[in-house]
Amino acid sequence: MSKQTLIVIGNGMVGHHFLEQFTRTPAAERFEILVFGEEKQLAYDRVHLSEYFAGSSHAELAMATADWYADNHIELRLNEPVTAVDRDNHIVTTPKGAYQYDELVLATGSYPFVPPIDGKDDANCFVYRTLADLDAIRASAAEARTGVVVGGGLLGLEAANALRSLGLQAHVVEFAPRLMPVQLDGDGGDLLRQKIEALGVQVHTEKATTAIVPGDAARLRMKFADDSHLDTDLIVFSAGIRPQDTLARACGLEVGERGGIVIDNRCTTSDPHIHAIGECALWNQRIFGLVAPGYTMARTLAAALNSDPQGAFSGADMSTKLKLLGVDVGSIGDAHGQTPGARNIRFHDEQAGHYRRMVVSQDGKTLLGAILVGDNSHYDTLLQYALNGITLPPNPEILILPEHQGGAPGLGADALPETASICSCHNVTKGDICGAIDAGCTDLGGVKAETKASTGCGGCAALLKKVVDSELEKRGVAVSTDLCEHFPYTRQELFHLVRVNGIRTFRGLLRQYGKGQGCDICKPTVGSILASCWNEHILATEHVPLQDTNDTFMANMQKNGTYSIVPRIPGGEITPDKLIVLGEVAKQYNLYTKITGGQRVDLFGATLSELPEIWEQLIAAGFETGHAYGKSLRTVKSCVGSTWCRYGVQDSVAMAIYLENRYKGLRAPHKIKMAVSGCTRECAEAQSKDIGVIATDKGWNLYVCGNGGMRPRHADLFATDLTDDQLIRAIDRVLMLYVRTADRLQRTSVWMENLEGGLDYLKQVVLEDSLGIGEELEQHMADLVGSYQCEWKTAVEDPEKRKRFREFVNAPSLKDPVQQWTSERGQRRPELEVASL
Amino acid sequence: MTTKTCWEAVCTVDDLVADCGIAVWTEDGPVAVFYLPHRLPALFAVSHTDPFTGSNVLARGITGDLDGEPVVASPLYKQHFSLRSGVCLEDASVRVRSYPVLLDGDRIRLAVPVRQPAAVAA
Numbered sequence: 001m002s003k004q005t006l007i008v009i010g011n012g013m014v015g016h017h018f019l020e021q022f023t024r025t026p027a028a029e030r031f032e033i034l035v036f037g038e039e040k041q042l043a044y045d046r047v048h049l050s051e052y053f054a055g056s057s058h059a060e061l062a063m064a065t066a067d068w069y070a071d072n073h074i075e076l077r078l079n080e081p082v083t084a085v086d087r088d089n090h091i092v093t094t095p096k097g098a099y100q101y102d103e104l105v106l107a108t109g110s111y112p113f114v115p116p117i118d119g120k121d122d123a124n125c126f127v128y129r130t131l132a133d134l135d136a137i138r139a140s141a142a143e144a145r146t147g148v149v150v151g152g153g154l155l156g157l158e159a160a161n162a163l164r165s166l167g168l169q170a171h172v173v174e175f176a177p178r179l180m181p182v183q184l185d186g187d188g189g190d191l192l193r194q195k196i197e198a199l200g201v202q203v204h205t206e207k208a209t210t211a212i213v214p215g216d217a218a219r220l221r222m223k224f225a226d227d228s229h230l231d232t233d234l235i236v237f238s239a240g241i242r243p244q245d246t247l248a249r250a251c252g253l254e255v256g257e258r259g260g261i262v263i264d265n266r267c268t269t270s271d272p273h274i275h276a277i278g279e280c281a282l283w284n285q286r287i288f289g290l291v292a293p294g295y296t297m298a299r300t301l302a303a304a305l306n307s308d309p310q311g312a313f314s315g316a317d318m319s320t321k322l323k324l325l326g327v328d329v330g331s332i333g334d335a336h337g338q339t340p341g342a343r344n345i346r347f348h349d350e351q352a353g354h355y356r357r358m359v360v361s362q363d364g365k366t367l368l369g370a371i372l373v374g375d376n377s378h379y380d381t382l383l384q385y386a387l388n389g390i391t392l393p394p395n396p397e398i399l400i401l402p403e404h405q406g407g408a409p410g411l412g413a414d415a416l417p418e419t420a421s422i423c424s425c426h427n428v429t430k431g432d433i434c435g436a437i438d439a440g441c442t443d444l445g446g447v448k449a450e451t452k453a454s455t456g457c458g459g460c461a462a463l464l465k466k467v468v469d470s471e472l473e474k475r476g477v478a479v480s481t482d483l484c485e486h487f488p489y490t491r492q493e494l495f496h497l498v499r500v501n502g503i504r505t506f507r508g509l510l511r512q513y514g515k516g517q518g519c520d521i522c523k524p525t526v527g528s529i530l531a532s533c534w535n536e537h538i539l540a541t542e543h544v545p546l547q548d549t550n551d552t553f554m555a556n557m558q559k560n561g562t563y564s565i566v567p568r569i570p571g572g573e574i575t576p577d578k579l580i581v582l583g584e585v586a587k588q589y590n591l592y593t594k595i596t597g598g599q600r601v602d603l604f605g606a607t608l609s610e611l612p613e614i615w616e617q618l619i620a621a622g623f624e625t626g627h628a629y630g631k632s633l634r635t636v637k638s639c640v641g642s643t644w645c646r647y648g649v650q651d652s653v654a655m656a657i658y659l660e661n662r663y664k665g666l667r668a669p670h671k672i673k674m675a676v677s678g679c680t681r682e683c684a685e686a687q688s689k690d691i692g693v694i695a696t697d698k699g700w701n702l703y704v705c706g707n708g709g710m711r712p713r714h715a716d717l718f719a720t721d722l723t724d725d726q727l728i729r730a731i732d733r734v735l736m737l738y739v740r741t742a743d744r745l746q747r748t749s750v751w752m753e754n755l756e757g758g759l760d761y762l763k764q765v766v767l768e769d770s771l772g773i774g775e776e777l778e779q780h781m782a783d784l785v786g787s788y789q790c791e792w793k794t795a796v797e798d799p800e801k802r803k804r805f806r807e808f809v810n811a812p813s814l815k816d817p818v819q820q821w822t823s824e825r826g827q828r829r830p831e832l833e834v835a836s837l
Numbered sequence: 838m839t840t841k842t843c844w845e846a847v848c849t850v851d852d853l854v855a856d857c858g859i860a861v862w863t864e865d866g867p868v869a870v871f872y873l874p875h876r877l878p879a880l881f882a883v884s885h886t887d888p889f890t891g892s893n894v895l896a897r898g899i900t901g902d903l904d905g906e907p908v909v910a911s912p913l914y915k916q917h918f919s920l921r922s923g924v925c926l927e928d929a930s931v932r933v934r935s936y937p938v939l940l941d942g943d944r945i946r947l948a949v950p951v952r953q954p955a956a957v958a959a
Contacts, residue, residue, distance in 0.1 A: 519901035520910035545856030549912035
């Protein structure tokens with residue numbers, strides 16, 4: 001049977017989400033899929049558009065890669081706008097050709113509304129919608145001092161933030177008497193205005209712009225209806241959106257009076273073979289200008305194309321929770337109390353700058369809506385009450401009062417019904433989460449991977465954690481945070497106990513805070529904590545029993561009981577002489593030799609007793625231990641950088657060597673990998689590391705919390721264009737905070753994802769020093785850097801420590817008879833038969 | 838062939854490391870001897886061979902206790918073995934040989950079976 005053709009017009013967030021959903025369904029097999037995008041770039045995250053000015057590239061904002069489209073057999077034609085739809089013959093036309101369809105999806109989105117003002121087409125007037133718009137704004141801003149955003153709504157304030165991050169004095173001009181008139185009331189709007197003005201953004205309300213003319217003090221002058229004026233170098237219009245329904249109108253589809261392609265509950269238009277989703281669609285006389293409802297439509301349509309009767313579109317919740325210019329703003333449901341009989345409960349603390357309003361039903365039993373400004377910590381609880389119609393407590397005011405005034409802590413996860421929506425971006429309910437747990441997920445990371453919950457905007461992270469913890473607890477998967485049966489504390493708590501009480505031995509800690517004799521969980525953990533705090537030699541008598549065998553013998557045990565040796569080769573740079581020494585040693589001891597992924601050399605097959613002899617030779621040649629055995633810094637990979645490469649803009653090798661020498665030996669909850677790339681081509685693959693550094697022509701961009709391995713994760717951009725000093729300070733702080741607060745065996749990625757507030761919180765603590773601990777973290781790191789010793793050098797020089805390397809203490813010359821060897825590709829390898837049990 | 842038990846001297850107290858194991862070679866093959874100074878008795882001996890891999894590594898595992906039972910964790914795949922009985926806590930059908938051990942002056946002695954040729958009938 002030949003396949004039918006499905007054409008999607010529009011490659012924005014909703015169009016892409018539809019493809020993600022649809023390709024997973026059985027019906028996808030029946031269709032060839034062809035996608036047209038007007039923009040040059042593949043679908044990207046418009047919600048976080050302002051991050052483009054903060055240094056994010058299109059690649060970071062992208063919803064997927066070209067490979068994803070290829071893998072799913074989707075033909076993607078970017079930069080090819082559709083110019084006409086011929087419904088009679090099922091043909092769409094572009095400047096490049098005509099294409100037949102069987103089913104057509106319009107995901108054309110919206111366009112910014114620009115009020116009909118004289119002068120609005122000046123070269124320094126812009127809209128805020130696409131990356132191309134942002135590039136144009138950036139170019140104009142280069143020579144500008146001030147910028148005005150027309151429109152004080154959600155997007156307008158985002159745009160103002162973007163102007164501010166370009167270094168402009170930003171103004172917001174709003175026609176209504178307050179900011180965010182749709183979401184906020186008078187008091188809320190006033191408070192938001194105060195807070196935003198305190199940040200240096202000038203707000204002008206009740207201003208109707210009548211004309212834009214050349215200015216005196218700046219390029220342009222905006223004239224207002226009240227005869228006042230404002231001079232500015234550039235203007236960004238953000239006065240609302242209009243559905244992009246041009247194609248639909250032209251081909252005679254039914255559209256709304258004020259625009260929008262009319263759809264039914266299955267997202268199908270007046271033509272049964274044409275469908276519309278996202279901001280271009282009009283459902284029940286409503287346009288939905290948020291991404292979550294668009295995603296819901298995308299899912300609905302994917303189901304409808306599978307003739308799945310489930311999940312008709314039934315409207316969407318327009319509640320929003322945002323941080324605008326750093327100010328918390330939340331708006332839920334009927335925020336303005338338009339429901340007949342609705343009553344209000346307000347809490348307004350002008351001192352602290354907090355405003356909260358609940359709109360409750362006439363009988364006081366249900367929450368209809370809410371407004372929050374200044375503090376969103378009550379948002380999740382209020383939203384759950386409103387969405388699920390949960391009966392309010394008899395004194396509902398406790399939900400918005402500060403806790404010390406009798407306010408209630410958040411709604412327990414138990415009180416939520418199965419149908420409660422936890423993650424609206426990916427439509428994950430509490431029931432879905434329970435399902436994932438029943439199917440075998442036993443932690444937050446697993447649930448996130450399985451359900452995608454909290455991987456969209458991330459706003460539900462705290463709530464998700466609560467639900468997961470509570471459900472695990474119910475199933476007896478004790479979410480005991482105890483480290484093990486010997487210590488009723490988390491790793492973080494133990495870290496504090498060790499540090500605050502100056503405890504220097506495992507026994508000391510066990511006596512004061514634990515019970516029993518310890519085990520293979522708590523001993524290495526405490527060993528690592530002690531090393532992070534005091535940096536004594538890991539083979540000091542008290543610490544020997546705490547270490548995993550790899551740490552004890554400072555080498556990596558292989559399956560036959562022999563060890564591998566990995567000397568440090570900082571930055572992957574090695575002299576020919578040192579390389580020859582490695583070869584000679586390997587030859588002498590018949591060691592299997594392999595180049596590692598971290599730009600060094602791994603020598604396999606050394607017996608316990610050979611280790612100190614081998615290291616004597618390596619140390620004599622100038623090598624140091626590579627800590628390949630430790631939960632500590634492994635390697636700092638680098639490309640060749642500006643010294644040789646014609647593209648390099650900074651000396652990546654020198655930086656990598658510096659970083660490797662600075663952080664070598666640092667004991668951490670898990671291994672740490674780093675890389676430094678000398679230019680944006682990223683040959684060192686820094687974005688797959690815990691700490692990634694990429695050179696720019698102005699300095700260094702820092703990426704954090706990436707990893708390869710079982711669950712690969714790209715590192716997040718953390719800071720841009722840093723000087724050497726700024727870079728080191730930021731890395732010092734990130735690493736030390738990780739060392740102090742992460743769980744046992746938690747990589748930086750999982751650590752960061754589990755921090756409440758995630759990346760933003762980490763940025764605040766590290767870059768803005770919001771906890772005031774920056775200096776302390778740096779000092780702690782400086783102490784550790786200062787007390788570094790090569791563990792192998794100390795060990796080979798100490799006869800007592802060398803005694804530990806006897807294979808059989810009563811037969812020093814005896815080689816382990818179990819080890820059988822064979823040869824392969826010119827090298828020795830173990831031939832190991834599993835002993836019969 | 839018959840076997841009988843003899844108390845073989847394998848090392849001295851100076852060779853022991855508190856809360857750790859060391860490996861010795863005996864008539865019965867490789868044995869791991871553990872010294873846990875905070876328990877009574879403080880000496881334990883089990884086979885040095887990890888039954889899951891056949892590698893001689895158990896003396897290099899981390900010691901401790903689980904529910905009060907003294908254990909060593911295999912350094913390869915982390916199964917726990919009782920230092921008293923040699924039984925694997927994760928899989929009771931697997932056990933390593935355990936040996937009686939005693940302190941004789943400053944010498945550590947293990948009770949190991951010794952294979953002897955059968956006496957030839959006259």
